[in-house]
Amino acid sequence: MTSAEHSPLTRKLAAFVALTEAELAVLERLHQRRRSFVAGHDMVHQGQSAQAAYILSAGWVSSYKLQADGTRQIVDFQIPGDFLGLRSVLLRTSDHSFEPIVDIEAAEVLTSDLLAAFAQTPRLATAILWAVSRDEAMVVEHLVGVGRRDALARMAHFLLELGSRLALVGMGSKHGFDCPLTQYHLADTLGLSAVHVNRVLRQLREKGLVTFRDGHVTVHDYEGLAELAEFDPAYLDQTGPLLK
């Protein structure tokens, strides 16, 4: 990846706004400060202030909160094209921690970079507002689903959402995607035990819907899986640019 023109963020924002040459150039400048981070070490700690935001260009990151009782609640995963810590920068104190799941590459973005980019192209500001709104829609969907979906539907919904997000940045399709998450990540995301995660994955496989094995998710029956999960991807808004 040598140009923002082909960066995952560019691919993602293109779902909302048909980017002009000038807008692509501004996006490219946002990718200038390249950084690498190794797996397993927090980039940002809960409660930390004055950190930077990042645009993730390669790898996966988990964002989580540590509870008072020491357990970990994973709030979400970031995939290429996602912002890391944008909310933390704007709100000054990070309400959660970030940990790379694999070695990652990211571009550091300062608030002043964002202001400069918005001054040059207000459509970019609207596009980033769209991306943040989409993130919020996902959290709302998780909030409403948490008490309503059983373990099987919760896992199915999670895998389908992840597949849709990855497809938008060219890293997956309705047939499947590579996935570095362990059973422990899935457990702390879905509020299940690791043993329960394994049982649920076995049930989904035995129903002929989906197999998650050796770092790859293979979807055997997309329609069946979507029906089980009551998955309606409208909230992910991936139907093509609103702003031409």
Add this chain to the structure above:
Amino acid sequence: MTSAEHSPLTRKLAAFVALTEAELAVLERLHQRRRSFVAGHDMVHQGQSAQAAYILSAGWVSSYKLQADGTRQIVDFQIPGDFLGLRSVLLRTSDHSFEPIVDIEAAEVLTSDLLAAFAQTPRLATAILWAVSRDEAMVVEHLVGVGRRDALARMAHFLLELGSRLALVGMGSKHGFDCPLTQYHLADTLGLSAVHVNRVLRQLREKGLVTFRDGHVTVHDYEGLAELAEFDPAYLDQTGPLLK
């Protein structure tokens, strides 16, 4: 309210950005299309597309999702200074419904209005990104709290968050605030029955912490209430402007 200079949205955004005269003028223009809506009738239906966004200037609104089993999950309440349906406009399909709880006044905002405003002042785009990020931080806080807090702590946390939000727009203080919500609103927000809501409110009153009666919340012991709820308002970021 005749000028955006004193509008609740202006007061709220001032917590993030010290607004210039030029920025105040742009905000004022966003308030031009004034609308009124009566209590009890949905402004926007779940699944509806092509609706407008609104800036709420007076009154309270609930945003909710109807579940497949017919029950209502209230996602959040909007108070003066909040956007209504900004996410729905950007994502094209509303993932929830809006219902005014009392008669309300709001200004209609089109995507083109926002683009024009951002072109004139990029700091306003950043301020609105801040407001949306703050909304997302609240939903994340609810998501993480939902399985962790018991009914008493959940109610206490909800009332404290609401009080902080209202204080930011000059409609409340640590001592209390007017509140038009019924026990049914509280029940559908906190996942409790109306009977359980009454019992929880009685317990909080008997502990000498807070009284909710006749449309008014009176906080008797702010520190005690905050301790019970483990309420840390950092995620609401109300400590004064980041952008001078």
